[in-house]
Amino acid sequence: MPSDNVVVFDFDLTLTRWETASRFFKGLLRRQPWRMASLLPCLPLLLLMLALPATRGLPVRIAVWLATFGRSREALEALAQAHAQAVFDGGDALFVDAAVARLRLHLQQGDRVVIATGCWEPLARALLARGGLAEVPLVASTLRPYLGGWVSEQRCLGPNKIPMLAARGYAPPWAMAYTDHHADLPLLRNSAQWCLVSPTPGCLRRIETALQTRAQVVAWRG
Template identity: 30%
Template structure:
């Protein structure tokens, strides 16, 4: 049980704790496991890829590639085992993408006794497995829930935009959010709900929107993503 005196902190994962899009890296690996998957992915690319660019259709676009990569997996348990296999096989690559500054900030919150949650558009098992690889202290992860569909997996409930807040509340996190950390305009509902939002590693073109919507005093930091904006943190 968390004490009401302790803060409630929410971290995004991709481009916040991890340099890159962890879900895309996983899905690409799943697809590249066989030639026929790669060819099928190329076949659906002209239709599925544009869907990812728009929030209302993003879940459908992502689901198409997840389905191609997961064909033959008939349960969440099987899918999660593939995720664990991926993390074990790519420890060196993942280690290079971990953002040490971000994990220091997260660990500071844990040491202060704060209630910390990672809320991510990636599958929760992926973020959990990577987190276990870096930090042995368990942290609750809320992420995109997969479901079986036609011999593979698709995104059932996408932990993204307004639905990220819905999923946090549905998981029992009904406290006021003290601080939220994210890189993405898609997390504006989360950042706006926090008493102290912190933007980290944003796209350069998103900075003006963050300042306008969150206030000019909102910290906009760079925690080690070289191709992203924000004030560098030593």
């Protein structure tokens, strides 16, 4: 299908006020103290891994595996639904009003809007449904079972977003992209126009240097 009117939105910190998967999996660890306690003996090593670019992602993968250990797919999806309900019942505004308004404007203009996110797919779907955005197509990360827990299967992050979007009928180039992070540089390179959402100074410099142009910035998160 033609992609000349496709608009791609990142999810976390573009449409939302916080990293949704991080909050969810941390909550799963805290629900049962033994899971958190299991991490304590390894904490110095995990902190060292976080400090090194080559191993930075490993502590996160270990934490996700431990948070999901012993839980079936059905149980995890039920927990995602419960978490989404709790987020909206708790009164904290997850979605940024200005970001949602821009997304809806693109829909009203006839653009094909798709959300591409590193968030776990069932969690992102549950949050979008609670936020009244269930109809927006979603391309997100998936998990697979491994040694009693769950680990990454397809990660919808960085350059991986391109083939994952293409496989769902949203091949580049795209008309517009919105993101908050320089990890989405491959997405921006393949978009006719792009917009940064409340980027950090370092992120802004990195993207403008890489693309050799001034960025369009919106301060939706202040």
